[in-house]
Amino acid sequence: MSTIQGSAIQGSAIQGSAIQGKVVVITGAGSGIGRALALGIARRGGILALSDVDERSLADTAALAKAIGTDVHTTRLDVSDRAAVEAHATDVQARFGRVHQLYNNAGIAGGGSTILDADWSIYDRVLAVNLWGVLHGTRAFLPHLVASGDGHVINISSLNGLLAQPELGPYCTSKFAVRGFTETLRVEMRQAGHPVQVTVVHPGGVRTNIANAALADARRRGEQITDEYRERIRFYNDRLLRLSPHQAADRIVRGVEAGHPRILVGADAKIADVIARLLPRSYPGLLGCLFSRLAATP
Numbered sequence: 248m249s250t251i252q253g254s255a256i257q258g259s260a261i262q263g264s265a266i267q268g269k270v271v272v273i274t275g276a277g278s279g280i281g282r283a284l285a286l287g288i289a290r291r292g293g294i295l296a297l298s299d300v301d302e303r304s305l306a307d308t309a310a311l312a313k314a315i316g317t318d319v320h321t322t323r324l325d326v327s328d329r330a331a332v333e334a335h336a337t338d339v340q341a342r343f344g345r346v347h348q349l350y351n352n353a354g355i356a357g358g359g360s361t362i363l364d365a366d367w368s369i370y371d372r373v374l375a376v377n378l379w380g381v382l383h384g385t386r387a388f389l390p391h392l393v394a395s396g397d398g399h400v401i402n403i404s405s406l407n408g409l410l411a412q413p414e415l416g417p418y419c420t421s422k423f424a425v426r427g428f429t430e431t432l433r434v435e436m437r438q439a440g441h442p443v444q445v446t447v448v449h450p451g452g453v454r455t456n457i458a459n460a461a462l463a464d465a466r467r468r469g470e471q472i473t474d475e476y477r478e479r480i481r482f483y484n485d486r487l488l489r490l491s492p493h494q495a496a497d498r499i500v501r502g503v504e505a506g507h508p509r510i511l512v513g514a515d516a517k518i519a520d521v522i523a524r525l526l527p528r529s530y531p532g533l534l535g536c537l538f539s540r541l542a543a544t545p
């Protein structure tokens with residue numbers, strides 16, 4: 248049995264939210280930021296269409312959201328499967344008759360190799376989920392969001408959609424691309440006068456299962472787990488993933504309620520944004536030194 252983490256973040260209902268009665272779709276809702284988003288939106292009276300590739304953790308999130316008192320629809324969904332995402336969009340529209348918000352949240356970290364060493368299979372997996380998953384979700388739900396008259400697409404990029412990081416090549420590639428795709432969508436929605444807001448979210452380090460899931464995935468695939476890689480996961484969990492999923496989700500939902508087109512989550516994401524703007528040419532050298540030094544510090 249999986250333990251239901253997150254009961255501590257259920258909290259009480261939030262009255263008078265603009266999300267009250269809206270139909271909100273969240274991918275990757277079984278864990279971390281996705282689960283916390285689901286619970287935050289449930290507390291605001293949103294109606295949830297939740298999906299995840301992991302059925303068991305998804306059921307746990309649904310149980311927590313139902314306990315808050317909202318209507319929850321769940322679907323086992325792999326966002327890299329285009330036909331399945333299209334069927335999901337049709338299904339949600341048919342069930343609720345409308346769709347207002349889409350959080351393209353599902354994501355994976357991939358392995359920890361340099362671009363010189365990385366196997367193509369890591370690129371295939373990471374881009375399939377983090378990039379194609381976002382494209383599939385957006386394209387499939389967009390007609391319904393337009394038809395709702397009050398739509399909102401929220402795509403979860405990362406601090407790594409602003410700033411590169413060593414040994415995260417596939418992840419950075421996917422998250423920079425999500426930002427480009429989302430900003431293009433925003434221009435097009437405005438140009439066409441469609442009633443759809445578009446938000447890109449850049450979270451910094453959030454204390455979720457993302458690093459452990461990458462390690463578990465590598466184990467499942469029979470990849471050799473080096474001490475260096477294990478140490479890297481420990482370093483991420485202990486030093487970089489600091490904000491709680493609840494805090495991250497709260498900042499995201501508040502930003503969405505306020506109609507912000509771009510949401511930076513956490514001090515690290517804000518610093519990354521400033522560094523990328525002020526030092527676009529010199530930051531890669533500085534980052535290389537910083538990461539070597541941090542990794543060497545016990």
Ligand SMILES: NC(=O)c1ccc[n+]([C@@H]2O[C@H](COP(=O)([O-])OP(=O)(O)OC[C@H]3O[C@@H](n4cnc5c(N)ncnc54)[C@H](O)[C@@H]3O)[C@@H](O)[C@H]2O)c1
Pocket residue numbers: 274275276277278279280281298299300301304324325326327352353354355356376403404405406449450451452453454455456457458460488
């Ligand atoms: N945790 C962080 O520090 C951080 C920072 C920046 C951005 N993000 C992004 O936030 C999003 C959520 O990540 P998280 O940190 O909550 O991680 P997490 O591992 O806790 O949750 C990710 C969820 O996505 C699901 N998932 C994985 N592959 C899927 C697929 N193919 N189809 C559907 N669902 C799938 C997993 O089962 C899991 O429930 C991701 O896009 C991630 O890249 C996370």
